[in-house]
Amino acid sequence: MDDNNSIFPKGEKASAAVFTGTAYVNMLVPDKDSVYNCQVYDVVFEAGARNNWHKHPGGQLLLVTAGKGYYQERGKEARLLRPSDVVAIPPGVEHWHGAAPDSEFTHIGISPNTQKGGPEWLGPVTDEEYTEAAR
Amino acid sequence: MDDNNSIFPKGEKASAAVFTGTAYVNMLVPDKDSVYNCQVYDVVFEAGARNNWHKHPGGQLLLVTAGKGYYQERGKEARLLRPSDVVAIPPGVEHWHGAAPDSEFTHIGISPNTQKGGPEWLGPVTDEEYTEAAR
Numbered sequence: 001m002d003d004n005n006s007i008f009p010k011g012e013k014a015s016a017a018v019f020t021g022t023a024y025v026n027m028l029v030p031d032k033d034s035v036y037n038c039q040v041y042d043v044v045f046e047a048g049a050r051n052n053w054h055k056h057p058g059g060q061l062l063l064v065t066a067g068k069g070y071y072q073e074r075g076k077e078a079r080l081l082r083p084s085d086v087v088a089i090p091p092g093v094e095h096w097h098g099a100a101p102d103s104e105f106t107h108i109g110i111s112p113n114t115q116k117g118g119p120e121w122l123g124p125v126t127d128e129e130y131t132e133a134a135r
Numbered sequence: 136m137d138d139n140n141s142i143f144p145k146g147e148k149a150s151a152a153v154f155t156g157t158a159y160v161n162m163l164v165p166d167k168d169s170v171y172n173c174q175v176y177d178v179v180f181e182a183g184a185r186n187n188w189h190k191h192p193g194g195q196l197l198l199v200t201a202g203k204g205y206y207q208e209r210g211k212e213a214r215l216l217r218p219s220d221v222v223a224i225p226p227g228v229e230h231w232h233g234a235a236p237d238s239e240f241t242h243i244g245i246s247p248n249t250q251k252g253g254p255e256w257l258g259p260v261t262d263e264e265y266t267e268a269a270r
Contacts, residue, residue: 029196035226036193036196037248038196058171061173063163065142083142090170110173110245113171
């Protein structure tokens, strides 16, 4: 247990191609052989970090375990997230998630139905979009 | 956060039909409409509690978040589980999981591929089997 009360060790640095700021992804269940049609990962976002807009053909599930962050769907108000919050993101819904400006943020992510394909990455969440979300 | 460092509130008491001892199941993602083909739940086992032998046609994934417990597949040695341990249980493999005799135990459970059907419950883990596993 570190200060952030994380359960899983920090993983690899997330790709700068699809994240703004610094985040770490620990792939807990890579499911390389597609036995489960499901990938599970722990993501730690440093304060201010977020992923790009993206969508999943099979949907995505988030379980918040530490810190403070945001989830936003395209065209909607951002939702503040705290530990024990659960987000169910339907297939094809454009969204992003990430830390608050003043706090780390950790969630477990679950990508079910991976037989339907991987995430489709879109453009970055701009500073203007992020500032508006976290206001 | 309680003493057991749980993230999610305790859910409903687990069914005595398929558990020995007291456990609580918090259904985080019930997926009643089968949008995700995936159910997610947090299970808190009191010391000594365990579920019956069972198997899942789509497999099951466990993420240990607190306490000390065991996972055992039929015919194999039990595996001691601690926070941050991950268990990937292939489809059709008979197994049980539960707390150590002297510790609570909490895991997140993920049932992927629910389109293949729900768990098949088998007989209880006998006191003899449990004592041998936790030895």
